Amino acid sequence: MNRTDRLFAILLEIQSNHGITAARLAERFDVTKRTVYRDVLALMDANVPVRGKAGSGYTIDEDYFLPPIGFTKDEALLLILGAGAVGRHFDAQYRKAARSAENKIRASLSRDLKREVAYLKSYIHFLTGPAEPNGEVADAMQKIRRAIIERKSLAFRYFKRHAESPEPMVRQVDPYALLNFTGAWAVTGYDHLRKDLRMFRLDRMEGVMVTSRTFERPKNFRLSEPAREDRSARKQYQVRITREIYRWVKEQPPYRIVKARMLPKHVLLTIESSSADAVITWMLRWGDQAEAVAPPDFRDQVRTMLSRLLSLYE
Secondary structure: OOHHHHHHHHHHHHHHOOOEOHHHHHHHHOOOHHHHHHHHHHHHHOOOOEEEEOOOEEEEOOOOOOOOOOOOHHHHHHHHHHHHHHHOOOOHHHHHHHHHHHHHHHHOOOHHHHHHHHHHHOOOOOOOOOOOOOHHHHHHHHHHHHHHHHOEEEEEEEOOOOOOOOOOEEEEEEEEEEEEEOOEEEEEEEEOOOOEEEEEEHHHEEEEEEEEEEOOOOOOOOOOOOOOOOHHHOEEEEEEEEHHHHHHHHHOOOOEEEEEEEOOOEEEEEEEEOOHHHHHHHHHOOHHHEEEEEOHHHHHHHHHHHHHHHHOOO
């Protein structure tokens, strides 16, 4: 990266990250802090209103306006692909916003660049499962977005897949963030029932309501650790599978694989889960290529399940 490009990039970083330090900028652009100091002085000499204070990092006056930015071919393609892919997983309101953003990006391109981007776009596609959310999930998503913006708690009935009772539990949650996992939407936040962070799939929620109770999201909340699980309820199970299916098991691992020990014809998996029934259900999909090994009561549970299945065909 030449110096002109780096100066512009540093300007964008400071605008986007209020209080960013010289050390962070040096790390970001793989230069020394002394180089960052010189670059910031160059920006100041160009009348860019950069402010710096020891221990507080750099800031730029909020009223500073950066002229319209031109996109490279790769940048334009990435933004257009991203807007389309993300928009498909939102409800109608945000899909419309994604299309509008895509049109604005395309309109800013030169004729030749438009042609190149359109050509490349026709050869790159994201296939990420069901696109738009169904009616109930879309309705819940709108309410959750509103609750996050207004900092209001949610109340809803929640169906847990492997629960002691098939009846849903009423939960009250302070929503901190919306997340999408391979097409499935979830909300993470403080669960007043469990007194801790939890994550809830939108397609398992029913009767979502935005309450009048307000909350403040903790300043130390990070999406890198969206929800802590209650590990006290988790147990370890050993399952022996054939080597033939190990490749496919790794593609979609069952819950959490703690250890995989290679044997001559098999792989011994140590799986961690809070539900033996869930592990058994996963095992049955592989037929005689997966065998319960330990603990002993786990093998007994598998026998009981198989006996029930067999009785259906007697």
